[in-house]
Amino acid sequence: MEHSNINLNLKVWRQPNSNAAGKFETYKAENISTEMSFLEMFDVVNEKLINNGEDPIAFDHDCREGICGSCSMHINGRAHGPWDGTTTCQLHMRAFKDGETITVEPWRAAAFPVLKDLTVDRSAFDRIQQAGGYISVNTGNAQDGNSLPINKEMADASFDAAMCIGCGACVAACKNSSAMLFTSAKVSQYALLPQGEPERKTRVLNMVAQMDKEGFGACTNTGACEAECPKQISISNIARLNREYLNAQMSL
Amino acid sequence: MAINNRIPAGELAQKWSTYKSTCKLVNPANKRSIDIIVVGTGLAGASAAASLAELGYNVKTFCFQDSARRAHSIAAQGGINAAKNYQNDGDSVFRLFYDTIKGGDYRAREANVHRLAEVSGNIIDQCVAQGVPFAREYGGLLSNRSFGGTQVQRTFYAAGQTGQQLLLGAYSAQMRQVSLGKIVEHNRHEMLDVVTIDGKARGIIARNLVTGEIERHGAHAVLLCTGGYGNVFFLSTNAMGSNVTAAWKAHKKGAMFGNPCFTQIHPTCIPVSGDHQSKLTLMSESLRNDGRIWVPKKQGDNRKATEIPEEERDYYLERRYPAFGNLVPRDVASRAAKERCDAGYGVGNSKMAVYLDYAAAFERYGKTEAIKTGKTNASKEEILKMGKAVVKEKYGNLFEMYAKITGEDPYEVPMRIYPAVHYTMGGLWVDYELMTNVPGLYALGEANFSDHGANRLGASALMQGLADGYFVIPYTIGNYLADEISTPKINTNQAAFEEAEKAVKDRINHFMNVKGTKSVDYFHKKLGLIMWNECGMARNEKGLKQAIADIRALREEFWKDVRVPGTMDSLNPELDKAGRVADFLELGELMCLDALTREESCGGHFREEHQTADGEALRHDDKFMYVSCWENKGNNEWELHKEDLVYDVIHPSQRNYK
């Protein structure tokens, strides 16, 4: 692949901790190979900060393969940056032009408080899952895997929903900070499978209740979540959640 | 130190069932007053934590990520093995056992591996029941694919995201127990020491990575499910945070380290593109199912792949290993790639890469689709298009990942791949019950040394992690805890906790006060290079001795000159890294020492002095049929103990994949 080196200006949100006020700082990212990933560009900037005796920029990351859901940068006004269906760690510098200024912020949502710089607290997602994102089957209780044939289309649709990496970009993209795409993906995964049937109603009611309790906003169907979701989780899951919710409420 | 692996007596196939029906049990009322710490929430940790909580124990979990769901297991791509024989192609528990032992080049325990094969089927059942959306056939039944080192189709998968789906299944079971109050989570926490009292593990010291607070946690047993240490090489397919710290602290508290030099170099990864590289990305082994690996027949051929005609391509794996072809085990495939590149046949800018080509698969799948859909006179383009659609369904996410990283479209040009560090077979030594030689301290999943010998076959790490957590530890831990029911809640005000906490704090203070001139990464990269060059795919006496000297010097420099910015009482990723790299700098030396003393080649451990005439690994069973168990003597000195490997059922032979 052809590649070149570029120079960039970064405007990065710096905030020492959740209680302190934050502000933008500017940095120069020089001699950046277009083959680098966005986070490798941050590594270069941080290395320089350390060498200059300054505090490096804190950000969450781990797998750098687009699957763990750790990385979470809001880049030039878009969750995970300019490439569709791509996490911050899989975004590559080829996406930027020499001399460009890039603005990088943390996820902004009341339910995701900033811990430091670009690192936020997403434990609200774990609590939504705890409210019902499971099938109650103890280890050892299972029957033979093939004793329950499942229609391939349903299984595939369930898998498509289950691909959610829990990154929180949907919340960051939404003007109401709604967590509907995330929650609906989990509800859908189970609603589409026969194994999910016994707890179908309590699951959706409890997960939605927890979501509200965490302080996520309401969904007004603007679709920003789907557009910025790195796993392209379909907004049709939200419609399914709404149906599931109504059904469950009616039968209470 | 006497080594007791506690393998039950009796016939191989009966050992586990006999064990289960005779081991000690803890009654439900007593379980309620027993505390267990599970460090790590990957497949091994999450499955263990959930299963133990379901049984009634009080469980505390720890992980350094912000959520348990982000443990490195999430990144596993290709699949998980199980001896279900759903394909009617001759699979059985014995065959899975045999393939795994042979794949590991006869350096694993028969009893452990047989147990693994026995429970493999239960894992699939359990995951299906949890709602894991495995790939299915049109008839609604589970689908299988093949993986290297075997001739049957026994790998279950969920596109290229099998680890994600399995982990989210285990995580959901874990979250259920959190909601029931049986598991208390400690995320963004790093375990920094094991606390032992009267020789038994009684708790840990952990650092809250957000506030910097040092915490004491007591328990009747401690499980380390903390993953592998491939990041000692700096560049690997592991997640950035994967580290050896938990296992290393246990080692320094007396737990032996087993086979530290057994490292897996995976043949199909995206090659290094420059100095900025922070990690390497795996292209799942499942791609070798359908892809063909080749290099040009001419040295230094600079033509584009698509311009090199068929007859000028060397499909070297198919040429050298006709029986297994592209599906030889990983160690064999990696060495073969290195051999071709070293001999000047490599491709790409760096010439350190080979092609993984899907052109034939597009055509083959396209033709099948054409027949299926009745398009008998489809044009070549239409056939290719249909074939690409089939490949996309199977491996779409991997092809996409390749395109994003390299900027090339793998549907149009062959992928370039090269071997990279991927997995560590070595780890904490454990007995049949998964207990280290420190009573009450267990190691599960990749963190232990147990089942893969000198080379792990694909799709077997997920199997082992879940076997350990769902189906082994729930039984074996009872055998220990049955004698602990009268031990009251562990009081963390005891001297042992105080001392351990002080040592942890002193060390952190030390890091902060060095105020040197070089970043942690500077040292990590240097260490990685030493390890890759001297303790990587090929090793020799001279190189290993040099590496040991170099690592010692680097370690000394690190402690004098590392710069850790920020403060110790706040979120400080550089401080976290400093602790991990300090441990890698000790582990690296032990790995080289282990590689130096194992004067044979086996599996992924290739000593250049010991090879057959055609360059295959040459074992010396008469001298090295043992597990190296290293005891830490302090001050970076170790003593080697040997656990003899006894083969009752299988007769070790020269592995043959021809």
Ligand SMILES: Cc1cc2nc3c(=O)[nH]c(=O)nc-3n(C[C@H](O)[C@H](O)[C@H](O)COP(=O)(O)OP(=O)(O)OC[C@H]3O[C@@H](n4cnc5c(N)ncnc54)[C@H](O)[C@@H]3O)c2cc1C
């Ligand atoms: C890219 C990739 C693809 C793979 N694909 C496959 C595959 O297809 N099939 C297969 O069988 N295997 C595969 N493997 C191997 C397999 O994924 C791993 O071996 C396995 O998932 C390890 O699981 P684990 O539970 O042992 O550890 P991990 O999943 O690594 O979990 C470690 C846990 O320990 C925690 N931890 C570590 N240290 C500390 C500490 N000091 N304090 C607190 N917490 C700590 C972490 O937070 C984490 O929760 C793959 C590996 C990679 C890298």
Ligand code: SF4
């Ligand atoms: S739905 Fe998409 S954006 Fe939201 S958490 Fe899941 S993967 Fe991230």
Ligand code: FES
């Ligand atoms: S770092 Fe894991 S998804 Fe980006």
